[in-house]
Amino acid sequence: MNPELGRLLLDLLGRPYRLAMGLHALELRDWLIVTGDHAAEVAEKRRLFEAGADIRRLLPEGVEAAAETAALVEAHLAAHAPGVQMDATIADPLTRAGLAVQEDLCLLLASPEGYRLVGAFVAFPSRWSLEEKIGRPMPAIHAPVPGLEAAIGGPVRLFFERLQADRPVWRVNWSLSDDPVLHQPSSAFRRTATEVTAADAGRQLWLRVERQTLRRLPETGLVLFTILTFVEPLASLARDRRLAGLLADRLGELPEPMLAYKNLLTRRPAITTWLRAAAVA
């Protein structure tokens, strides 16, 4: 397992579940990371892009910030990952940046309704699409997440207003999917045919963990949100017995609406049985 994923899992699973912002200070040198899957993932992004998948959107109010993003990505790679080159032949800055890094990139601009998504290069969404989110403000983007607005809508809004360019943060999100493919672009994207069983859950499911960062762009003042998605077979995660036990604990704490949102309501008993067995094996 990637060591960064190991760290994210401990943050995620090491304390009781609670719908929270879960933000941590981020050193700028750790902003974007390059894992052993870099070449494969940027190749997959390029394949999707060339096949015409809807992975790049840019509204006029995001154009300058997209150029600023590309410059920051280029400087970051030069300083911290000199082996990774940007493709200078790609004229569009957002595409050049998006195809250089494993991270998905989102640009948000302040508006009276909250910060709005005005630009994005998102190849590996976890069951959402740019079609449904572009141009929308944060509360609308998060509308499908049960209880989010009530629990943390206010703090999220304040955080965006106060975010400073030199104080970036990271957070982590997770889900369990019955498909390991990275590009899962719509809420309808589900292989519901798979019935998860207590005997086989480890081979039927993949843990998707998103390492997310937020920083304010110093020049244009927009907020840049990045998402790096790890996909790990549940079985390989559970080779660490402690992690299997912790994940079972966390699943047990999820409220029903959140379980339903994560497509786990009917699957939880089987997954929990499998994890508990793995935790003592």
Ligand code: HEM
């Ligand atoms: C402090 C910042 C943020 C917090 C605390 C937050 C929190 C969350 C949480 C808890 C979920 C549910 C994930 C799950 O449990 O499976 C979620 C989903 C999501 N978030 Fe955020 N988020 C933040 C920033 C953003 C930003 C900047 C974007 C910009 C695009 C974004 C886009 C989404 C999307 C698209 C989903 C999936 C919604 C759906 O199912 O349609 N989030 N977020």
